[in-house]
Amino acid sequence: MGMNLIPWGKRSDKAVVGHPINNLRQEMxxxxxxxxGDWPLLRSGGEPTFAPRLNVAESDTEFTVTTELxxxxxxxxxxxxxxxxxxxxxxxxxxxxxxxxxxxLVERSYGKFSRLLDLGASVDAAKxxxxxxxxxxxxxxxxxxxxxxxxxxxSTR
Amino acid sequence: xxxxxxxxxxxxPEAVRRSMAPGPRHYLPTVDVVETEDEVLxxxxxxxxxxxxxxxxxxxxxxxxxxxxxxxxxxxxxxxLNLDFGPGHFARSFVVHERVDPEGIRAQMxxxxxxxxxxxxxxxxxxxxxxxxx
Numbered sequence: 001m002g003m004n005l006i007p008w009g010k011r012s013d014k015a016v017v018g019h020p021i022n023n024l025r026q027e028m029x030x031x032x033x034x035x036x037g038d039w040p041l042l043r044s045g046g047e048p049t050f051a052p053r054l055n056v057a058e059s060d061t062e063f064t065v066t067t068e069l070x071x072x073x074x075x076x077x078x079x080x081x082x083x084x085x086x087x088x089x090x091x092x093x094x095x096x097x098x099x100x101x102x103x104x105l106v107e108r109s110y111g112k113f114s115r116l117l118d119l120g121a122s123v124d125a126a127k128x129x130x131x132x133x134x135x136x137x138x139x140x141x142x143x144x145x146x147x148x149x150x151x152x153x154x155s156t157r
Numbered sequence: 158x159x160x161x162x163x164x165x166x167x168x169x170p171e172a173v174r175r176s177m178a179p180g181p182r183h184y185l186p187t188v189d190v191v192e193t194e195d196e197v198l199x200x201x202x203x204x205x206x207x208x209x210x211x212x213x214x215x216x217x218x219x220x221x222x223x224x225x226x227x228x229x230x231x232x233x234x235x236x237x238l239n240l241d242f243g244p245g246h247f248a249r250s251f252v253v254h255e256r257v258d259p260e261g262i263r264a265q266m267x268x269x270x271x272x273x274x275x276x277x278x279x280x281x282x283x284x285x286x287x288x289x290x291x
Binding site for chain 2 (some may be wrong): 072103
């Protein structure tokens with residue numbers, strides 16, 4: 001079952017099959033998942049607590065994946081590629097200060113985070129590069145030679 | 158594996174491009190405000206903003222924070238498959254309590270986070286009067 005931003009309640013057994021309201025409900029659920037799918041709910045234990053914003057672009061030769069990870073550096077993040085799935089995960093720790101504090105506003109995200117991306121099989125895991133700048137992580141995933149488009153010369157007979 | 162963290166790549170890059178409105182985008186940075194005995198600390202998330210492109214000013218009791226995120230736009234040979242964020246301006250303002258000492262305000266930008274320390278004035282309760290034995 002996906003994760004819903006606003007719970008619609010469990011899919012009611014009492015709902016009439018084929019009733020238009022069911023379709024609307026499913027459409028709304030899917031809308032939330034697809035477009036706001038990275039809104040986190042608070043979770044305990046080892047589960048990720050937030051999903052940082054992410055951009056993906058594709059050219060003939062590579063994928064470029066950028067993620068907003070303000071306040072973090074290489075040591076806070078783990079990037080891995082396995083069977084075409086790119087994983088960007090880590091933890092944003094809170095600042096430890098000894099002084100007594102009162103928190104007036106806490107809008108920034110903390111805790112474990114994770115983003116997973118299926119890029120397909122034609123990527124070269126050995127050549128993945130990741131660079132951090134001003135809290136933005138840029139991961140470059142080259143495509144394998146076989147996956148790059150080849151220009152085929154057309155000869156005339 | 159949870160559905161929420163997995164990005165489904167859309168099949169229409171043109172729709173993705175269109176969904177990014179043209180022109181500079183304006184963002185509201187997320188902020189933590191923490192108060193200790195000596196100061197009020199603001200931690201402002203502005204990823205992609207360099208120290209040179211961040212601005213902090215205090216005017217008539219209002220603290221104005223802004224930053225320019227100079228991120229690369231998608232090059233023409235690339236198809237955008239998912240665009241959650243892009244280059245643009247961050248801006249946010251806060252009303253500042255009179256107990257803050259404007260001379261002591263310090264701001265540092267690192268790793269896309271602007272850290273602003275607002276020291277509190279030490280409150281003087283008045284003159285100390287010595288009690289003598291009569």
